[in-house]
Amino acid sequence: MNNETRHAEQAVVMDSVRPEQNADKGRRNFLISAAGVLGAGAVGLFADALIDNMNPGKAVEALGAPIEVDVSRMEPGQLILTEWKKKPIWILKREPWMLQALADPTLLRRLKDPDSRQDQQPAPQFINGNYRALRPEYFIAVALCTHMQCIPAYRPAPHTVTPWWPGGFHCPCHGSLYDFSARVFEGSPAPLNIPIPPYYWKSATVARIGEMNVHGLEKDWTPDIW
Numbered sequence: 001m002n003n004e005t006r007h008a009e010q011a012v013v014m015d016s017v018r019p020e021q022n023a024d025k026g027r028r029n030f031l032i033s034a035a036g037v038l039g040a041g042a043v044g045l046f047a048d049a050l051i052d053n054m055n056p057g058k059a060v061e062a063l064g065a066p067i068e069v070d071v072s073r074m075e076p077g078q079l080i081l082t083e084w085k086k087k088p089i090w091i092l093k094r095e096p097w098m099l100q101a102l103a104d105p106t107l108l109r110r111l112k113d114p115d116s117r118q119d120q121q122p123a124p125q126f127i128n129g130n131y132r133a134l135r136p137e138y139f140i141a142v143a144l145c146t147h148m149q150c151i152p153a154y155r156p157a158p159h160t161v162t163p164w165w166p167g168g169f170h171c172p173c174h175g176s177l178y179d180f181s182a183r184v185f186e187g188s189p190a191p192l193n194i195p196i197p198p199y200y201w202k203s204a205t206v207a208r209i210g211e212m213n214v215h216g217l218e219k220d221w222t223p224d225i226w
């Protein structure tokens with residue numbers, strides 16, 4: 001395993017979530033998200049987040065170099081937050097019931113873009129369907145709401161925000177609701193599904209985020225929202 005590979009609980013987040021004007025709000029949003037992740041069990045993650053000890057490896061990553069995350073210790077239902085290109089990145093280990101909820105026809109009718117036809121993921125022919133992932137169990141996405149780029153909170157418990165909502169991601173800023181594939185529901189101010197970064201599985205347990213290794217696909221693809 002590469003020395004640069006991060007174990008899930010050692011994943012590092014840094015500030016600078018909001019590229020635009022309001023740095024204080026961006027910091028607050030990051031902390032709001034932190035509460036959601038801690039609730040999912042990633043206790044060690046945000047201790048690291050508070051220690052922004054830039055080293056050469058991290059400096060390279062800040063410029064956009066791919067990162068590698070070892071997910072072998074993740075528990076079902078756990079969400080971890082890491083960073084690529086100074087953007088927060090989610091990795092969620094989805095449980096079977098979450099995957100079932102993604103295909104519920106009643107819920108699919110409530111989504112703005114159930115088939116992810118908008119350009120919010122690399123190579124739609126590669127990451128498609130209800131899972132929006134290369135492996136259904138692991139969901140990897142850019143942790144930014146497509147309305148004004150707050151970080152949505154992870155809410156795995158069903159029916160917490162509205163009676164019909166199966167759980168997923170809830171933006172604390174203006175209330176956008178997403179499912180466990182970060183597809184946005186009708187009635188939300190967010191216009192689009194949350195972007196998926198380019199990535200691939202370097203091994204059974206190590207995800208390499210920041211590039212793809214499939215011949216002919218866009219290695220440097222960047223979501224429109226950036």
Ligand code: FES
Nearest residue numbers: 145147148171174
């Ligand atoms: S920023 Fe998420 S709903 Fe406005």
